[in-house]
Amino acid sequence: MRKFRILGLETSCDETSVALLDVGARGEPIRLVKHAVSSQIEIHAKYGGVVPEVAARTHVAEVVALLTSVLGSRPLGAFDAIAVTRGPGLATALRVGIQAAQTLAWLTGKPIVGVNHLEGHLASAWLLPENRRRWTFPALALLVSGGHTELVLMRDFCRYEVVGSTRDDAAGEAFDKSAKLMGLGYPGGPAISRLALKGRDDAYKLPRPMLHDPSLDMSFSGLKTAIRQVVEKGSFQKNDLSASIEAAIVDVLIAKTIRAAKKTRVKTVLLVGGVSANARLRSDLERAVRTQLKGVTFLKTPVKFSTDNAAMIAAAGAWRLLRGESHDWKKIDADPELAL
Numbered sequence: 001m002r003k004f005r006i007l008g009l010e011t012s013c014d015e016t017s018v019a020l021l022d023v024g025a026r027g028e029p030i031r032l033v034k035h036a037v038s039s040q041i042e043i044h045a046k047y048g049g050v051v052p053e054v055a056a057r058t059h060v061a062e063v064v065a066l067l068t069s070v071l072g073s074r075p076l077g078a079f080d081a082i083a084v085t086r087g088p089g090l091a092t093a094l095r096v097g098i099q100a101a102q103t104l105a106w107l108t109g110k111p112i113v114g115v116n117h118l119e120g121h122l123a124s125a126w127l128l129p130e131n132r133r134r135w136t137f138p139a140l141a142l143l144v145s146g147g148h149t150e151l152v153l154m155r156d157f158c159r160y161e162v163v164g165s166t167r168d169d170a171a172g173e174a175f176d177k178s179a180k181l182m183g184l185g186y187p188g189g190p191a192i193s194r195l196a197l198k199g200r201d202d203a204y205k206l207p208r209p210m211l212h213d214p215s216l217d218m219s220f221s222g223l224k225t226a227i228r229q230v231v232e233k234g235s236f237q238k239n240d241l242s243a244s245i246e247a248a249i250v251d252v253l254i255a256k257t258i259r260a261a262k263k264t265r266v267k268t269v270l271l272v273g274g275v276s277a278n279a280r281l282r283s284d285l286e287r288a289v290r291t292q293l294k295g296v297t298f299l300k301t302p303v304k305f306s307t308d309n310a311a312m313i314a315a316a317g318a319w320r321l322l323r324g325e326s327h328d329w330k331k332i333d334a335d336p337e338l339a340l
């Protein structure tokens with residue numbers, strides 16, 4: 001197969017997204033022909049977090065609207081394969097994308113491949129040509145999102161080993177819960193990082209759990225208790241507290257990533273996932289890799305592909321399709337607990 005066109009679908013959480021991605025013979029993305037993302041953030045903000053039933057119902061309406069706008073006047077089969085997120089994620093939300101993909105596979109006879117959402121995040125960094133030129137294996141990815149915080153050793157495409165992860169809250173969740181305690185609303189990451197720009201990061205002494213622990217595991221749940229204590233005292237300085245929270249989370253992520261990279265002797269360090277949109281994490285990790293890991297390349301996902309999107313699902317789908325993988329459209333199903 002020379003060039004082929006993949007239709008990507010993502011509905012695992014609170015973003016509905018559809019993409020048409022052209023990839024070359026080695027699966028390298030050539031052109032993102034169309035990409036649409038519809039975020040439900042405003043809908044869930046009212047509830048202070050994602051409500052699964054509301055997410056699923058919103059995906060139903062949005063997936064049709066986005067497919068219509070992405071496919072436009074193209075004939076229905078104007079793609080060579082379909083890549084759809086199969087898990088992990090919210091069961092009913094995942095099923096909306098899967099049913100749309102099944103219907104399209106049935107109508108067009110095109111192959112369908114179920115994609116692991118976490119592999120999608122890994123592939124998000126692959127969407128940037130400059131990253132692809134510098135990317136060598138083995139690589140270590142810091143995958144930080146609202147639901148996951150994992151250090152993934154990539155020996156090759158599709159060959160992964162999770163070498164470290166959070167024992168409790170994910171990094172994005174730590175941002176979200178901290179913001180909620182501060183009354184900043186959902187999602188917390190962008191809100192905290194915006195205020196942090198104007199604050200002092202040493203104003204509040206916050207814990208950095210397991211920072212000096214030799215394992216590659218992390219823990220963020222203790223942060224909530226510390227923040228609750230600050231907030232319950234009454235007055236607090238929002239910018240300073242935001243900067244201190246951001247520093248506490250970023251410090252732990254960087255220390256564990258550097259430790260993991262040394263242990264696994266990788267050639268590349270990757271930063272991916274929703275929290276990779278955080279400016280401080282992007283710049284501090286880049287500096288840490290440069291100064292502490294000689295000869296190691298640092299690559300990060302472009303901010304526009306940090307949070308959930310279908311372009312990354314199509315890119316990961318290409319890796320799988322090139323290895324001859326596909327699913328029977330009649331049998332493909334959501335797997336909310338799917339692991340890497």
Ligand code: KG4
Nearest residue numbers: 145146147172187189274275277278307308
């Ligand atoms: O990858 P993603 O879109 O969804 C999941 O797969 O979970 O990640 C969403 C998470 C949220 O927790 C959000 O607060 C966090 O990414 N996030 C950020 C920033 N932008 C999004 N965290 C810190 N700083 C940001 N700028």
Ligand code: ZN
Nearest residue numbers: 145274307308
């Ligand atoms: Zn995600």
